[in-house]
Structures are given as C-alpha cells and as structure tokens.
Amino acid sequence: MIDFTNLPTRKKAYGGANGSKLSVIYNNELYMLKLPMHALKNPSLSYTNSCTSEYLGCHIFNMLGIKAQETLLGEYEYHGKVKNVVACKDFTSPNTTIVDFASVKNQIIDSASNGYGTELSDILDTIQKQNAVDPKELEEHFWNMFVIDAFIGNWDRHNGNWGFLYNQETDEMKIAPIFDCGSSLFPQIDDELIKKVISSKAEMNARVYDMPTSAILVDGKRGNYHKMITSLKYRGCTDAVKRIAPRINLEDINILIDEVEQLTQLQKDFLKAILKLRKELILDATLKEIEK
Template identity: 30%
Template sequence: MHDFSQQDLKVSVYDGAAEKRTMYLGDRRYMVKFGYTLDEDKLNSSRTAYINTPVNEFIGSSVFAAAGFDTQKVLLGTYRGHSVVACEDFMQDRGPGDRLIHFKQLEISMPGESGRSKARPEWDFVRHVIEDSPDLDALRGRTMERFLRMTCVDALIGNFDRHSNNWGFITDARSNIIDLAPIYDCGSSLVPHLSEDEMRARLADPSLMREANLTSPTMSMNVHGKRRKYAYFLLSDQARDFRRELIDLWPRISKDITDRVIDNVPGIDDLHRDFYRATLDARREYVLKPALHLALEETRAEPEIHPPAADDGKRTHRHRRHAR
C-alpha cells in the first residue's frame, strides 16, 4: 500500500465526475482518484456511507491485465487518510500530438447520425459504428474484438458503467485513429456501494450470493431500448458474438487467476478479500459459465466448411454463419 500524503497533488487535467487530482512521481504523471461519501438520502441498510471505488478500480484493472488486455497501470494507496488509486497516464509516452478520444466521439462523428448517440448507448448503434465508421478502417477488426471481450470481462467484474465515454482510442496529430487505448475506468465494479453487513449476508448465504449476482448489475448499454442484466444479455440471440469470445477467454479468467488478483490487493481486510473472491466466483459460475456452455453448443452445431473437390471448379456456398 502506497502512502501519497507527502506528494504535491495538482489540479486535475482529466474529465469525469468523481474527485481526481494530478500527481507526479519522479517524471511519471498519474491521475489520482478518490473514494467519496454517499449522500444521506441515498443511504440504506445495504449501502455503505463511504464508497471505496479506488479498491474496485485497482481490482477491475488488475483482472483485465491478468486476462491479457492492455490496461492502465494502477497503484493503490492513501492520501492523508483517504483511500486513493493512482492511474499512470498512458498518454505521457505518446507523441506530442497524440490524443485519447472516447468511443462517444466516434459516435457523434458518424455522418448524419450523431443524434443516435445517447448517454447510454444502444448495442445496434455501437455495432453499426464499429462496422461502418469511416474512421476505423485501420483497426476495425481489433475494435470489434476489443468491445466483445471487454464486455465479457465487465460481466465478470460486474462493471455497471462501461458507457461510451469509458473506452476509446488514440489519435495522431491529424486526428487519425491509430490505436486502441488501454482499458481504463473500472471503478464501478464489484458493488462498491455495498455495506459490510450486506457482504457478510451474501457470504453466509450462497443462494443470496447467487441471486444478487444474477439480478445485478445492469449493463451501461441498451439492447432493443432496455438496459439488460449481464446474465440475461449473454444468453440472448443478440449476444452470440460476445459469448463466442468466452471460449478463448475462459482460461484467462479462471478462478486461479482471479484469486491471485484478490490475494495481491494491498490493505484490505479478510471480509473484503473473501467477498471479492466469492463474488468473482459467483459471477463466473452463474453469469459467464451458462453463456460459455451455450457458445460451445452453438460452435458444435455450426456446419463445417468443406473445400470443393479437385475436379469441381464451382465455388462452395456453404459458409460459417456470422452470429449477431
């Protein structure tokens, strides 16, 4: 656990709603995120007064990194008694004209369609932007794969805030998209608002743990106009491409891997460590595993592609189905 109390925090140069500051460690620049206190009118028996999002940001980012994603580097610590997470600014080593842009900026750049960009994106529009944006020619396939896989890992960590301003790209000095940005903004994961009493209740009752993770959270994306629960969405017809990615992802998000992530979180007590470990287990078992099994069944059911016989000059018309 790092103590940043002696660091001279500067004004934030980063956007977003939560409290942030800028910090330099040597010649490295960091965005420092703070936890926050919940308004009294939002408190109830299942909610904690202090929302310790830095821990959740650290865990969420660490799960993505362990799964093989290019991810922001994070340091968990304190600042004068406050819990903070320091996120290394991944733009500082880029060219002087390079910029981070969010997917939202790609949405509003769609010719004649900026009105379809909403605070909570619609999956059909997200897919349309990825498949048809004239600005994505150089990395269209990588972008679709990133979004599908990112959504699967968000389902594992229970991220309810992956809207269009929470993932993006790198542009060069002439505004050409040249790369995907690392994964960032994972603090809204693993129910950061939950009280310790509610954590104990879920740990003591496996059926409560199961139900809680099946019914929440909802995704920060609409499907046919409605915000869907991950468990529902991943078994739907609209999610075939998503769950297909689980086949390759599965060994990278195993219990052994996520347990190591939780074991390496500094400064948390046994209750929180047990809760995070059990929540990841439950989400893998009840949210992701049924989708994985369905993906395996769908893959086995797909027709095989047979090359034409040597003396047959006709092209085969049997193609693998593209799942939508």
C-alpha cells in the first residue's frame, strides 16, 4: 500500500465539491490526492468508498479503450487517523489547462440553458455548435462516456466532470482524459446493506433498473440509464453500445476488483455481481434489441 503522507507538496489547488484535495509529488510527477468524504447518506459508514470507485471507474474506462486519468490507491495519515485515498496523476502541463464542458457550453450564445445545464438535447446541440474539437468526435466521446457511466453506475457526470485540455500556446483543444468517477459503483453502500441486497433479486434489479440515475436530464428529469439505452431512441448511444459492449471482459474486471486491498470480500462480491448484472440487463439487452 502506498503511503502518500510525507510526500513533497505543491501549492496547486483543485476544485470540486466531493472531498478535500492536496497536490503532491510522487515519483517525480504531480498528483491530485483525493481524500474520502463523510458518507452523508449513510451514517453507519464513516467515509464513502469514493476513492476505490474513482480508481476502479478510471481503470474500467482505460480497459475499454477510453483514455482516463491514471490513478493509484494508497493511504494518508492525518491527525493520527489513516484514510484511504486515491492519487490522480495531473494531466495538465504548464501550457495545457483543463477546460470543462460547462465552459465550452457557455460559448454557445443561444444555448437553452447555462454551462451547467445538463438537458440532453441542449448538450447535443452544444456538441454540434462548439468549435473546440470535431463535433463528430465529440459526440462519439460523449456517448462512449455515457455508456460506460451506465455500466459503472455513475451518478455525477455533470458538465464540470468532463471536458477538454486547452493549449494556450497553440490555441488548440483536445478531449481530456476521463476524470471524476468517484460517484460510480455505489460508493455509499456498506457491508450490512450489501448482505441484504446481494441475496435479493429485487434489490439487485433495482440497482440496475432504477438507480443510480444519470446526471443527464431528459425533459428536466434525471435520465434512467436502462430506459434511455435500451429504448434505442438515441442513435449515437446505440452506436456506442455496439462499440463498447463487446470490449467488456468481466474476468479482467473481476481480477482488477480482487486486487483492491481496501475493499472487503463482501464489497468485492457485490461489485462483481452488480457489474455483471448491469452489463447483462442494460448493454447485452440493448444488443439483443438491435438484432431484433
């Protein structure tokens, strides 16, 4: 287990509402260290598992061919208490800064909502009108991300949680690696609840069909991943399922999960089971629907 406690620090500071963040130098590289948040929705869990979710979520994106930030798990001691943390390698450089999708959306003068508005039609409209990168490439990226977020159950892919890298010397933009997967893979579920859920088909199915919902809105309401994807209503989404679903290798993902020291056996069993079920009931079901 890597100990991130006594590393050299930098003054660089990071935003975001989900927990404290430090910048540290590890192996001569700059990392953003994310500390876990108190589990507000679950008082019986002192901290959320958002750090392991970040690590697993980013690794799954990379395994499926969509570039994500590099992450490492480790520990950080503060006031005598050791916390599990995730270190995210900083993907910016002195010339290259991160510009989130919300900022690019703000450039669209006749956009139906502000930069943080996540109504699907408004996002798709911005993707066509923006001139940061090729619209076709960006639309593909958006739906790839949506489909993988559906697989890992990401609750929080708002417009500040994806975007671009801007090179201020060349004035060029490119799509940034995926970051902030901390709200995926049920970070607030504890062993007690897992025991109840894992043995109940209804409870497991509810965690595929009903929750979590997407940060992307449809007619003002948080989108239901299962309904949106299996409906085949969004061509770009259907194409992304065809691209992404065949790349999923559950055995490799199970090995990744098994290697995480910070998770209990029960947590590992739950994550493996829910990913298998989400793949079957959302993505494989969509492939079957397409064949029909």
